[in-house]
Amino acid sequence: MSSETTSTSQTSIGADAIDLAIAQGLDFDGSPIPPAKLELYTKVMGLEAGRQRSGVSNTMRSRIVRIGAKHxxxxxxxxxxxxADFAPLKEKEIAFYYSGK
Incomplete structure (x- = not known):
């Protein structure tokens, strides 16, 4: 296995892989991400960064549900x-994340 293949496979896994690829402006296959897509992503993430948060526990639960439902x-x-002393799944979460499974 070449170091290029190893590097690509190692950088395309884990939660930070997407952020790293976006920062580099390159997709996992090495192709450039179009500037319009990068600009829109940066704009929307900037809006999200400035949003008032409801609390760490609420955010943790939301992430657990959103990602956990995939797995x-x-x-x-x-x-x-x-x-873990979080609120159980809500009906709307069940409908959204599990209705197609």
Whole structure:
């Protein structure tokens, strides 16, 4: 395996991989991200950065639900939330994240 292949595979995993690629302006395949896409992303992320937050626990729960629903069954995620003293899944979250599964 070449170092280029290793480098590409290692940089395209994990939560920071997207941010790193965006900062470099390059997609995982090495192609440049079009300037219009980068500008729109930067504008929207700037708006998000300036938004008032409702609290760390609320944000943690939101991230757990949004990402966890991709990897964990509804019943298991719901129990995990309860066990960690978070609010259980809400009906609208179940409908949004699990209705197509």
């Amino acid at each position: 964990i069954s509804q019943a298991e995620l719901n129990q995990m939330l309860i066990d």
